[in-house]
Amino acid sequence: MADTTADTGAGAPVFRVDSVSYRYRETVALAGVSLTIGAGERVALLGANGSGKSTLLKMLDGLIFPDQGHIRALGHELSAEALKDDGFSRMFRQQVGFVFQNSDAQLFSPSVREEIAFGPLHLGLSLEEVGRRVDDTLHIMGLEQLADRPPYNLSGGEKKKVALASVLAISPDVFLFDEPTAGLDPKTVSFLERMVLQLSDAGKTVVTATQDLELARVIAERVLVLGEDHRLAGEGPPDEVLTDRELLLSSNLIHDHSHRHDERGLEHIHPHSHLTDHGHQHG
Amino acid sequence: MHIPDGYLSPQTAGGLWALMVPVWYAAGYKVKKTLSARQAPLVAIAAAFSFVIMMFNLPLPGGTTGHAVGGTIIAIIIGPWAAVIAISVSLTIQALFFGDGGILALGANCFNIGFVLPVTGYYTYRLLSRGAAEDSPRRWFAAGIGAYVGLNLAALITAVEFGLQGDLFKAADGSALYSPYGLSTAIPAMMIPHMAVVGVIEAVMTSLIFVFLLRNNPSLLHSYDGIRAAATGRLQLKPLLIGMALLLVCVPLGLLATGSAWGEWGAEEIQADVGYVPQGMDRYLGRWSGILPDYAFPAAEEADTGEEPAGAVSLEGVKESVPGYMVSGVVGLALVGGLAWFSTRLLTRRSRKKEQLD
Amino acid sequence: MTEDAALPDWLTGHGRKRSRDWTPGDSRRQSAIAGTLLGLSRLVRDSVFSEKIASRPGLLQNLDPRIKLVGMLSLLVTVSLLRNWYLILPLYGFTLVMAAASRISLKLYIRRVWLFVPIFTAIIVFPSLFNVVRPGDPLWVIRDFGHQVTLGPWSLGTSLAITYQGVKGAVLLILRVVTSVSLGVLLALTTRWADLLKSLRVFHIPRVFVLILSMTYRYIFLLLAMAEDIFTARTSRMVGPSSPREDRRFIASSMGTLLGKSHAFSDEVYGAMVSRGYNGEPVISHSFRTRPADWFWLASVTLAIAIIIGGDRLLG
Structure with missing residues (x-):
């Protein structure tokens, strides 16, 4: 694992989120979140159900926009207005890829092949280039056998692979994963983990929203925790954050009782002053 | 209500396609x-929902389902559109993949189920919920x-x-x-079960779903209001609707009163038509004479006298009348379709211009 | 409920008397829900099956879908134009030949075609055989009343008979329906639906409609799975029969739930499309390429149509 690419921070940050708030009708999803994600970083966004991590991810992908606060992406203001510009929108969509939690929402095409072709086609690539990318993507994901299958009779793991393939074919520099491993079999999970590390090795930025602590430990070099109050509750390297029981407890990521049994006797919780809200930003 | 292929003449099916295009x-x-x-995902998923809803069997009184x-x-x-x-x-x-409703009859089915039903509904x-x-x-x-x-x-x-086919x-x-029943049979055969049973199911289910959504997901019932409010540059659809309504009334009426309405289109063809159309209509009217004893239909009578041997039409006359009708029907419908298309074209262009000015 | 709470007795089974009795023969009551479930699973099975046939090599499978669509539609129009029933027969025969050449089991093909629409048509057309419903020359007099019979406003004539015109019309309608359905089934069975939808572009159907059609087809299966879940959950929880009234209420709430879920879902799908560059202008690519064989097939179909229509016009 090439950790060297990690802390570069040399280039401009990929995302700079500045005290962003968002609500769905009456429910608060995000309450003043600020963070920065640097180019080439591997970041896990930890949070319990309903903590707003999916919302944040959708914002990073320019699908929804903050009620308050600002987001800068790739050095540009990210807003509905900005994305109306065809040039910026095409550039942004080409550079940022999003793997949705619900593969069924992401797979809307009649066949696996067409699903993979959708992104490159709509981003204006030539037909030959699209064909080449589709074939290559099918090959690296091991999906050749499924190329002409309609998505409705794929297994959950296969769907996830196709969803990832459909994003890979765009060749983005930034990957956003929403709960990539939820409900998948262990084999697919480890496949995805390896994939994330490989992408990172290739210099891609990977942001993964998850509530799976084990996944965060394996794929992240920096962990951000979204608390129950829809604010950033903490951040740091995984071995720090993931051993901070108090933080994890307060963020509802672990249960008070669930680990006592195993950890009794060798309990060593890092004392760790809470970094709330705006503290500790990269870049 | 899905009409399979084979029941409608190509003229009728084609005419309804021509109506549906605009x-x-x-x-x-x-x-x-x-x-x-x-629009693409929303309409696609609404379409999938409409497909699935037609598969839900509902228990009817008497042990059958609909x-x-x-x-x-x-x-x-x-929203209606x-x-x-x-x-x-x-x-x-349904037509292409599951053989439910014909492919040639798709224009007709879309007109009846896909246009008349939701827009009227x-x-x-x-109208009824205004101000509620x-x-x-x-x-x-x-x-x-x-x-x-x-x-x-x-x-x-x-x-x-259906009835026009038989007549x-x-x-x-x-x-x-094609379909063998005339209007006098087709209308009661279709309307009695629909008014008594099928329509009631539709009404009950719609109300039940509405109440369910009102309680569990009221914002859904308002989603179209939001869309409508946000919309700019409105296309005036009233002229199109009025034209359609007129057409709907005129086409069957024109066919009933053969001598007048269709006569204006092309005297030659219709002259041949008169040979057999009134015969069907005559019987149609005759059957109902018990109900409407004192009511005379001038158009039909006129047509009768126009064609001297009203009862005994020579085979030649009838033979000629079929292609005659076909020609006049196709020409008429093509004209109507073209006009409708042209007028929507004009309408949309005008509203587009207006928008640019705005 | 906290996670430490002890499971209640009714869940653990302690001190509970289990009901093991069931009454057979009460299935009719559940027929609506069971029927729907059956319909849903049959639909999925049928379409998986169609995809399987469509990906096998065969005459129609190998044709360019655009050519095939044009040819099949021309045949459909021809079937609807013919006025002599015996001229539809060769066209029906032609569909059988095409089915065989496309390696579709004839038994299955014939069953699939005849099973529903033609039987339904036969029932519909039955009354028109009688002179009471549609006057004509008697072919077989069933009963002679000897005097004018009236029923309300209708006059029924002096005898009850099956008419020559009635039989002829019925035969013509059934043949027309069967051959039309056959052509539709052949088209659907031998064409991958993605290809079939894309070939609609031949008729200049706007791209966005083609996109909507393909997405609809795909999401029908998702909604079907959702519906099936709702229904299975219900049938597995069901203790004893439910009244039709309850069933209706349940079905309405299922539909409402489905409507809400699918509406919310469309937002998600929209996001997924936008994320990959969709901006309301769909791009549809295909790799169809016509070969001489396609044109040869279309030419022979056209020739057959010309001969048959010519014959029909000659015979009157």
């Missing part, structure tokens, strides 16, 4: 304006009535389409070429 055009324009890029169409509730939620496209798409998939609902409070029972009642009216109007138009399309010996 409707789709206008609906597509309207939907693009209101939903922009969002199914609802759900056109009205879909129109309430995504998006509903036109959604239901048409659903009907297309929706506007009836709007959020939780007023009048709203779900209006939805039910809208569904009932929409479904029955669609059934009536379907029955007219107009006959071989030289009088045997039916």
